[in-house]
Amino acid sequence: MENRIRYWRRARGLSQEALGKMIGLGKPTISKLERGDLRLRDVTIAKLVDALGVPANELLGDYAAGVGEARAAEAGAGDAGAAHFGFRRVAVEDKARLVRDVFSSVASRYDLMNDLMSLGVHRLWKAEMIDWLRPTPRMRAVDVAGGTGDIAIRIVERAGGDGGGVIVCDANESMLAVGRDRALDRGVTRGIDWLCGDAEALPLGDASIDAYTIAFGIRNVTRIDRALAEARRVLRPGGRFLCLEFSRLVVPALVPLYEAYSFNLLPALGAAVTGDREAYQYLVESIRRFPAQDDFAALIEAAGLGNVRFRNLTGGVAALHSAWRI
Numbered sequence: 657m658e659n660r661i662r663y664w665r666r667a668r669g670l671s672q673e674a675l676g677k678m679i680g681l682g683k684p685t686i687s688k689l690e691r692g693d694l695r696l697r698d699v700t701i702a703k704l705v706d707a708l709g710v711p712a713n714e715l716l717g718d719y720a721a722g723v724g725e726a727r728a729a730e731a732g733a734g735d736a737g738a739a740h741f742g743f744r745r746v747a748v749e750d751k752a753r754l755v756r757d758v759f760s761s762v763a764s765r766y767d768l769m770n771d772l773m774s775l776g777v778h779r780l781w782k783a784e785m786i787d788w789l790r791p792t793p794r795m796r797a798v799d800v801a802g803g804t805g806d807i808a809i810r811i812v813e814r815a816g817g818d819g820g821g822v823i824v825c826d827a828n829e830s831m832l833a834v835g836r837d838r839a840l841d842r843g844v845t846r847g848i849d850w851l852c853g854d855a856e857a858l859p860l861g862d863a864s865i866d867a868y869t870i871a872f873g874i875r876n877v878t879r880i881d882r883a884l885a886e887a888r889r890v891l892r893p894g895g896r897f898l899c900l901e902f903s904r905l906v907v908p909a910l911v912p913l914y915e916a917y918s919f920n921l922l923p924a925l926g927a928a929v930t931g932d933r934e935a936y937q938y939l940v941e942s943i944r945r946f947p948a949q950d951d952f953a954a955l956i957e958a959a960g961l962g963n964v965r966f967r968n969l970t971g972g973v974a975a976l977h978s979a980w981r982i
């Protein structure tokens with residue numbers, strides 16, 4: 657129990673002081689709780705559950721099994737047959753369908769919601785991704801979990817020419833349909849192929865791609881390790897991997913504000929705009945379960961990609977990970 661508090665506090669990017677403030681305890685008390693020098697009353701457990709955004713059974717289970725399981729789920733491996741859908745444990749074979757339902761439900765309002773919930777900041781993050789990628793006219797790219805084509809359209813517009821082009825590969829037909837219409841509206845009639853497929857089993861040949869991008873997608877796949885292995889497989893030697901994903905705040909002072917926004921305002925906004933509160937509750941929970949910057953960098957390296965680096969965006973609200981197939 658005690659070590660689980662430490663594990664989840666760190667996973668949430670909280671200092672002992674910040675967690676203490678959130679639940680009305682001093683730093684020394686948090687320290688004692690983490691060392692196991694202090695017994696917990698039910699009321700403290702309830703406050704910890706609230707503050708850490710972790711179900712009570714995650715905090716109360718056996719430490720060794722719990723952390724291993726949490727890490728494995730975050731890595732996408734899960735224990736035999738288990739995965740997470742937000743904070744909920746679900747069967748591995750159910751997760752993809754649950755995720756598909758989320759995006760089918762919000763597809764038509766997905767882009768509007770992105771602008772509203774980030775106040776347009778997601779555009780700056782995506783611009784930074786494209787800057788780091790530096791698309792060239794002959795570059796052949798795949799944008800995995802590319803949804804409504806935001807990244808692909810930017811790549812094509814930046815690259816210019818009639819060269820390599822971009823394949824948008826996404827598991828959801830509704831998102832792809834919105835993307836196709838949107839590209840036409842933007843006057844992008846060439847250079848993008850729209851493909852329905854799974855990040856864990858890409859319908860692409862080995863070493864066939866110069867650049868693999870994935871923005872706010874990898875958090876949703878069931879087995880992140882498999883998706884990363886696929887990224888390596890389809891990249892040619894010397895090919896580039898770039899992943900934009902929500903991450904952990906590195907500015908502790910922002911944490912309480914961010915938490916309040918995420919768990920209260922965001923699902924309410926989602927409900928008002930898309931009529932689907934649950935979809936945005938899932939978004940918040942899936943962000944919390946996704947590995948922190950360093951841990952994700954380690955997963956990328958474990959998949960056999962090299963020269964892994966990352967940049968924090970907006971104080972770690974998001975992070976951009978870069979790697980190469982060497």
Ligand SMILES: C[S@@+](CC[C@H](N)C(=O)[O-])C[C@H]1O[C@@H](n2cnc3c(N)ncnc32)[C@H](O)[C@@H]1O
Pocket residue numbers: 752755756759800801802803804805806807825826827828831853854855856870871872873876877878
């Ligand atoms: C949050 S949206 C991101 C869309 C787009 N990349 C963007 O940045 O706006 C996540 C997308 O991941 C897709 N997705 C989820 N699981 C997937 C999987 N296993 N394989 C491919 N796409 C997946 C969803 O259908 C959805 O379109």
